[in-house]
Amino acid sequence: MTTRRPAAPMPESIRHGLRAKQHPARAVECPHCGAAAHRPCVVRSRNTVLAQPHPQRVSAWAQTTACCPECQVTPTAPCHDDGRARATVHNRRYQEAEETAA
Template identity: 45%
Template structure:
């Protein structure tokens, strides 16, 4: 038997392989009401273990959050304005805007 306590911290070598939580988990899920930081749940209240991805409604809420707080470095849209293509037509939220929103949330 070893002398270390049962609640020894996880070694960094094991922790490095764990998946990083999706940034959408920083907002409350409007579909399943999961709190910020918690994983989404199924209709029966169980934690979603099939996929680590949040509910679609939570992804939409995260996109709205990203649009509200971050500038888009791809299309130069200011906070509060939707992303657009170079010709001015509406575009889905660019990945660079999500990256900027991650920086403002931290």
């Protein structure tokens, strides 16, 4: 019988590189289904794992990682239209977040 040694903890920088096949939005918790960071989104009523994250998760990821060039807000601040907060982020903020992740 072979005994295994406990695995050494992996640094987050290496772990993130190994998860490059996954959508970068999986780095944040999903506000829609409650999936933890680095876990896939699920449909709770059918207990089904989704291949792509919920749009709300992608929006939350873009909000936490990129500045919005359209409304000039910093990361973590929600986008706005003339002082009114938006439910989602601007399309240009998605582009900025994707460029940052690449």
